[in-house]
Amino acid sequence: MTVRIVTDSSADLPAELVQQHQITVLPCYVVVDDQTLKDGVDIQADDFYQRLQAGGRTPTTAQPTVADFQAVYQDLVSQGDQVVSIHVSGKLSGTLNSAEQAKGSLDGGADGAPVEIIDSRLASMPLGLVVLEAAELAAEGGGYQEVAEKIRQGLDLHHGLFALDTLEFLQKGGRIGKAQAFLGSVLNVKPILRLHEGEAHPVERPRNRERAMRRLVFLLLMLSGAAVTLLALL
């Protein structure tokens, strides 16, 4: 009996790591020019950003479906595996809903199936780092509930700090959250935001990309203090 880790493509995990830790990544959907593509499968990040900048209709995203989750959970559980399923913040995406519904439909229902679902309250690589941590815990042995409990307890230690070229797409996608305060168009700043309690919060507004990167590193060091830091710069 093995504890298997499931996440979604918003974790931005490199393929080698996914393979190495035998993590199951459910692709989110990207809707571009009336085509529905699987993130990381049919379309890669670079391609997506190019289409975003090209103008035209803004691409949108959609969470993995309930059926996607059902298929994955059923497959793993039927092999006798246990599942810890860690996902993008419920305040940023409906992915968790899909996962919860899928779990509820499994044999044994919401209470009986050996599946633990965790709202990471993070996104992107910060989520990815939590997923890797879970994979390591799973490899050390211990049941799915034990792994899930340790991950939940440690979530507060994770900070998602990020700099953006523009707030435009966060706003269009309805994910701007508290970073609303940093909207503005007269000066082209590169806002630094942080993920806190599952949504975007404002931090400060450097004037260009170079300054933003410098400040990002400074703020990360400030946040981490003397603690050992896992730095993921994308």
Next chain:
Amino acid sequence: MIYNCPDFDGNPFASLYLIDPATDSTIRYGNGLSMDQLRGQDLQAAFSAAASCLEEYRDAVNALNVFPVPDGDTGTNMLLTMRSAVQSAADACPGGEDHSVAAVSSALAQGAFFGARGNSGVILSQFFKGFSDALRGKDYLAASDLALAFKLAADCAYSSVGNPVEGTMLTVIRMASEAVQGVDDELLGLWRTAYQASQDALAHTPEQLPVLREAGVVDAGGFGVVILIGAALRAISGAEASLIDLSELGRFQGAANNGGGPANPGFLDATVEEDWGNCTQFIISSVDGRELDLEQVRNHFKETALSAVVVGDERDVRVHIHVEDAAPALSYAESLGAVSDVKIENMDRQNERFAAAGHGAVKEAAALALLPVVQGDGLAHLFRDSGCAGVVEGRQTMNPSVQQIIDAARNTGATDVIVLPNNSNVVLAAEQAAEAEAFLHVIPTKSVPQGVAAMFAFNPEGPWQENVAAMTAAISEIASVEVTAAVRGVKIGGIEVKEGQYIGLLEGKLVTAEESAQRALRTALDLAGLSGDAIVTIYFGAGCSPSDAQSVADALESDHPGIQVDIIDGGQPHHQFLASVE
């Protein structure tokens, strides 16, 4: 007797008459009061007359600016502050009735406090505060009260600025006060002595402040004080007072002959600049009826703190100091009374708090708003667009009053408001507003570019203390440039300026005079130093077009590959260009 001096037609001082110190003036009022006692209404009439006189000579005072820049006005600021004082007294003490000098002076102080504009207005308002403190509980102002009134007025004025500088209106007030200490004379005689001393002090201001000497002017605020003391003296002297022409004061006119504002930068730099240190604030309240000694507290912190503002009375004393270590300050405060509202700013603790906020451990931040003082539609738009809850627009004069700042801050509806004065001559008024209202906090931004830098370091979710630290740090990371047309010729620091030329100021200091605004901008920016990855922001206004700014930007980018130049339509009325380098 009155001398009419036809010779002085065309002289701006020709119609200002003051008292001949040589003339005896023992006066008796019809009601039998000795001239050695002023009633409240006499005091009110005196300062009302002083305000009128200042109105007449506002331009002459305005003209005594050091740099020939067209914005800011010492005369206007002092006048508006006086008007507010006089109006407040008129409201509190209606005409045709008897009033105590305590009531009148307290109303004058109250009005001056909330109407204070510009640094000179703030200092003037503190003069009235001290004057009023000395007359507390008094029905009449007697000769024996005047020394104390002037002394407390001078003390209050000095305590209102972080780092008092001699050769300014502070010196003029102090010399007037010192001249009447321990002198046995009747009231008019004392007042006349004070007036004479104020003139002497004013005449010596250029010896104390090199920047005045270089510009060939006396201190503008000091001149305002001389006019006020003199005009009040004339008013209380009554009908029989002998007057002389003030033409003698024409010598104070110096090199300045027209235009502009005070923006006495040497003075401003020296008075407003403070060592930041660690900001510590608290209130000491008296317990068990033990009265607090404000003076003692103030002296203690003057000696032990990097900077200190201590205000209050025998019941409550508010302390705002910058110290390396807050602990000794607090134990001293606790030895005097009950200590409350303690706020200590400390970088290490802020880091902890920031980390804690990441853990979600601290409570939701209270609503915090940013309130900039701006002039120009483009700049107002920039600040609003970037998330400021409101702006204080300095329309008629660049300098809003303390009351206007407080009102605008209240209008934001926020629990705490951080004010960005964005002008060296608004900083003190903003700080005075913050002293009156605990929900106000000030980042001492002396220019628009500094204000913009501070704004981008602002985090609406952080506690105000943390924001004040981060924003204050941000303003030290940029250099500010201003370009304006000179309103008169002058020579300062070896730079000769001809009227109509464009002058460039870097960090408030005159660095160049050129035939074109663009040339002045470029020279000042070069002097600011452009490192490889510098960001230059140019705000054009005062009749300049986007292409005027663009041509400078193109040249800069071609000479310094790698730098970034942003152009903003500022619409500011007095400056062709404002700019920053960061």
